Amino acid sequence: MARHGGRGWYGWVIGAAVGVTALTAGASVWTAQAGQNTPAAPAHHTAPKTVTVSPVIAHSSDGGAHAVNITIDDGPDPTWTPQVLQVLRENGVKATFCMIGPEAQAHPDIVKRVVAAGHRLCDHTVSHDTGMDHKSESYQSQQILDAERQITEASGGVRPMYYRAPGGAFTPYSRKLAASHGMRPLGWNVDSKDFERPGTDAIVSTVRNELANGPTLLFHDAGGDRSQTVAALRTLLPWLKQQGYGFGFPVR
């Protein structure tokens, strides 16, 4: 499991959201995230409550045995996320976006677009520290819960439904904490290795060759030039359909 190790994680420039036009959070934003627990038509007038989910790392798809889960990590990014959204739209595919809290905070317009298009949100921490499994519980808590708040504020109130530890650096503590906040820990089965920019063909081949490993596929929409990722998805999504695959969300 690559932890983006060796090349270092270039500091996330936490830009102030200056100049970002605040979108009006339309009503659709509140209901667009498919399957999210919503307070629709409650039998009792109780406040919306966080549903505790399983702390076990999820890999399977709610779309069944012949569905894959497209997961997109490390954004949102003002250059690449819109391009990924375009490819997903062209193919009618919904995905799960694992976002970095301060990046969400810096680009709330993009977060709202992701949600409005019917994709799901996932908490990918504040600092993308792939060594966080060796750090204190208070640090892990801050990384997870601050990002949850930042993503939720950026989305206009739609909460992340999953938690993916950077580089898979989960701990029993962090899994339970995320689950208690309604965020199912989310793993992956196929690392497309797109982060390393091996070429579009190599990304496509990796996914095709490793698809038997399981349904959750890992791509990235930030952390550098992601044009190979966009091109690979443009090839892979129609190919997956041709092979008889559907598209789902990770189970919760």
Ligand SMILES: [Zn+2]
């Ligand atoms: Zn990541």
